[in-house]
Amino acid sequence: MLWPLLRCQKARKYLKGTSVSFVLFILSNLMRQKIRTGLTVLGISIGITAVVALGIFVHSAKVATEGLIQAGGSDFIIGRDGSADLTLSTVTEDEIAAVSAYEEVEYVTGALIAIFGVGSSPFFLQFGIEPEALDFFEVEILEGTRLSPGATDEMLLGNSSSVGADLGDTIEIRDLEFTVVGIYDTGASMLDGGAILPLAAVQEYERKPNIVTIAFVRTRPGTDIESLKARIEDDYPNLAAAATLDEVGDIDQGTQILDAVELGISAIAIFIGGIAVMNTMVMAVFERTREFGILRALGWRTRRIIQMVIGESLLLCLIAAAAGSLLAIGLTQLVILFPAVSSFIEIEYTLNVFLRGLIVGVSVGLLGAIYPAYRAARLSPAQAIRYE
């Protein structure tokens, strides 16, 4: 990422004369106030931890949701446009029928999703589908049997569910009792942490007759999926079709809110971190006023003085970014120990979230350095030498 910057002529000119020993000089300046440097690094790294850890969770949650959208052989899903949360979307059976009437649509099936505490699991995902749709969702039965057609008191349990029941056990959901007839695996972490029940049963205890949460659509080979989605949305303005996670934002505004929260937290981290770094660097510049005077008297250009201050600030923040990223990994590993979390998402680390931590760190370093560097550059050398 820095390489194109270094190749830019102007940047190279600006960095002229920087060398390993200059960087070591900068580092040794930071090490002179170990406690202050340490505390500043700690403060900034906490902000970066928040940014990175949140990024990891949001990404992992998105991957889990994506797993759900792409469950089985579906090309896209259909939900109610503008729903606050995916689980609050409602699609009627009439609307499903209307979608299935499109020529390009090969198969549509609805799923009613409910999430609430069952047994020892605080957020237990219940996926109500037509028993015939098990094949469509590529549900692999590991133990026991499938749901029998027409059954209303049977359920299948995901292999990573934390509800604490086994094959043959009965589980009470709302006022109804269900017998676990099979254990399954789909590969989608959200589904595997919950249960699959007959659609009719979920509709009954959720008091949502003839309603599903979302519909899964498979098209005929050779279909232009984009234009089909657009046509459905045109014909039925209340519906939104989503093939990718980005499009799910229309049905699940929660993901959009999460994106906004991420951005907000990054901005706050930059702002607060910037002030902390500024404070530290202003102190460093003031207490070393005489040294700055000596450096100027020995012929150092203001440019190099600025480089030194910005360099110290950046190095401080890069250390904080590294520490914050490690803390974030530790934190996410800790949180994933809770079944409530692990039954929903699998933690996934992407370069992107760490890059964001780095960007926050660099921004903090640059922002915090502006004023101190300006002060250092403005010092009159003669005045600075006389400074005691």
Place this chain on the structure above:
Amino acid sequence: MNDQAPVIDVRDVVKTFDKGLTRALDGVTLSIDKGEFVSITGPSGCGKSTLLHAIAALEKPDSGEIYINGEEITSKRDLSRYRARTIGLVFQLHNLLPNLSASENVQVPMYEISISPRERRKRADELLGLVSLQGKEKKRPTQLSGGERQRVAVARALSNGPPIILADEPTGNLDSKASLQVIELLKNIQREQGVTLVLVTHNASIAEAADRAVHMLDGRIESKAED
């Protein structure tokens, strides 16, 4: 030597502080030849440091001109280059950067001239040898005696081979033996390398040892002692 134009030619320089209330330099005229050793004495507050700072282009005079090798410096734009290459400075106190070794301190001015880090280190170690500090290259200022520290400062002043050395009470807080060592060192460099040396001192016997002793009072040059 007499036929040559002076290396340092200060003409009627005035420098005031506190909105003109303090006249630190009140019309100073002084010319110094190439290779000359000039000492400056005078009571505290008479403007000695201010004069050196003006010559080193650290302080801009209110009026008057300063010619260095025939070139006027008060209106020069790139003062850093001038400070780095033409002037070698030695101060009295807190002269070295405390977190750098002796060798690294000597290298500080070399950052502004384009030489390789290896060359920089080599030259610094040579200069430390010149001031009899071989073997102490890696020592921090706190691990050196006061006299040794000032010798590091002298080596640093020489690092870019400047034709002029300005020393502002370099022996101020040293005992007489250490003072003598530092002064001898400066004199040797002046003699052997043809460097022009301007030395501010309170010590009368050191001042006498110069080619020319200049006395200052209230921002003016009082009298010129003949030698």
